[in-house]
Amino acid sequence: MKMIRNRLAVQLQRHVLPKSMSTNAAAAAAPAEASAISEFRTAVTNPGEHSALQVAKFYTIPAEQKKQIFAGGGLPKQYEQQIKTFTEACLMVRNPALEVLDYIKKADLSKPVVRYVLYGENGTGKTLTMAHVLHYGAVNDFLLVHVPWAPNWMKRPKEASNAAGQEGMIDLPFDAAAWLVHFKGQNSKLLQRLELKTSKEYVWSKRESTPAGSTLLELVEHGIARIKYASETTAALISEIKLLSTAGKCKVMVAIDGFNAFFHPVTRIFSDNKQRVTPDKITLTHPFLNITSYDWTNGVCILSVDKIAMTEGHMDSYMPRYLLGTEGFEHLDPFVPIHVENYSDKEFHSYINYYLDRHWINKTPKGFEEQLKFMSNKNPYSLMQLVRAL
Template sequence: MKLYRRICGYATSAVKQDVQYQIPIAVRSLKSNPIDHNQNDVSKFYTIEPKTVSKIFQSGGLPKPFVEQTQVFAETALMIRKPALEVINNLKIANYEKPAVRYLMYGKTGSGKSLSLAHILHYAHTAKFILFHIPYVPIWLKYDRKEVTWSSTKEGFADIPLVAAQWLKHFLHQNETILQELNLTTSKEYTWSIRETTPPGSTLKDLITHGINRAKYACDIMDILLNELKMHCTNNKCKMIVAIDGFNAFFNEKTDLKTEDRVKVKPQQITMVQTGLSAVKSDWNNGAIVMITSPRASLNTRRESHLPIYLIGREGFQLIDPFIPIMVPELDKIEFNNMLDYYEEKRWLQKPGGRQELEFLSSRLPAELMIRCAPL
């Protein structure tokens, strides 16, 4: 009988302890529209609607581990952080009659640069900017059985036609609605073959669709599309944001790509890379350019420093100067604790306590913190 009472007593006390412990609720912003975000929302989470996530990020833009996490949590929640908010605030007050301003976001691997860019892209999409978005440059430069052919229009350069066609699909998916609203058209005739031409006054959607259906022309159409968009922006017909993740990969010494005749090509020999480098030139107005550098994007060399001078070198600096540098740091104390509260709320982190140990192990890097919390 005494043993029974002891067991029942232990069970009752365990239940009481479990009842006493309340799962933390992460601090969230009530503003789902990024246009409304301000300094009062820093370190808070906000949720992006599924249809918006599908519209902007269906073909890339969110890190794969984060996407897997959002599927488990059944929501896409981003933390509002100062670096993204700084760019967004600048976009709100910018003088778009002047040349496009360049922003370079940098920081340690896993500090949250890509998710900060995702926040900026969500703002730009909501504010009706055209998105010229390159989700991650190194994907272009890895072998992965890509078809590489010599360009028929640019001597000494190589095309990656299927990759360019895939990017055109990505661009059209992001911007189809606004392209229909603005009804932007081509400024001149483009001849592809004896029987194939794009007459002046054709919609940009028709131009893009031609590149998707005829992949051999996709690289040239990607370049033409950029030039047409720059012209329309300069003529005050639209606004555009150029967003490039893994920007420093443009300046790698080599790639994994080989042409059909087994010739290795350098990044600067690829027509899509030349288009990307042209996109960051500040020779147009009514827009902005946001670039991200990352040590992980340096494919062939070890980069021990995350500072841009080590990642893009003198050549890169000369290309994008002047620009506004924006560092994406590790989480501060408030952000760190709010992220752990979010994980506990979602039962991603099921064992309370140990926050100091997690802080030490993760160095308060959000990507590392997510990995460390997964098995707990």
């Protein structure tokens, strides 16, 4: 089997344009048929208008919206590289995203918040499904509370230190400040328009405080400017958002990729006694567990669980019950599971047509598409890896 795959890989490389190929040479490659273009693209760029008619078709996220929503993360690195190469941010409309969007549109937001959990094998597109839903939230005036990849805090924090005044707790001040910058970038225009205010005074030290009635932007800017208090500011911000949302002052979309990282037995962060700390000892964990509980209204939670979100070890199953463990499962129960699967034949064919249209691969000879299908098993990430630049 390995020899067959290697042979097919060699054949495949003959039809993928090399990285050194010039723009002019790429433009000279045979264009895809016009009929194929109509099959894999849609002019409907508003995710709220997507339906079964657009399934397996690519839509383009306007550059300004892409910058607003994803400047701080939320798209896979290789996908970001593809966006730079093709000078457009295209997402495929897929059924899991449409299912979540349909639930959100029909939801009664006056009821306790509903949690939607994306799950599936590695590389099936959970992150891009979340990106599609985030785009909907941004253009429909949801306040976004988005964590692009929670495992980064548990595996490779920028800096870890003992939390002041919280014995046994570990603070991640630079990660908290980076998240506040991301939150501000996604929501600054909406926050300015809504003029949301804090409900109480927050005292940070003998000389520093944020008075009651301050805007949420002022609260956020304090945490960014005073990194020492970034984690405390994040906790205060999340608490205020829940109160404001429940009071009907705003509607909130929580999106956390790799949510099960909050429930792994250990992190890669060490305490003073050289012992690995558990996620519940990280100050950043608690605000995001707080906002994913069901004790508030006027919001939705879209969470993903992933095998690679775990700190270490081989995960035997991608099912939510297995990845969340007892504590995580009980925290979310009840939730709505959304299974993200490999490409269907129609989606796979659309993907190939997109690369033909971008002149990234040459016009395929007979059997070429079947070779790609066999080698990738129609897994989105595996397919992207196979057709990457040599």
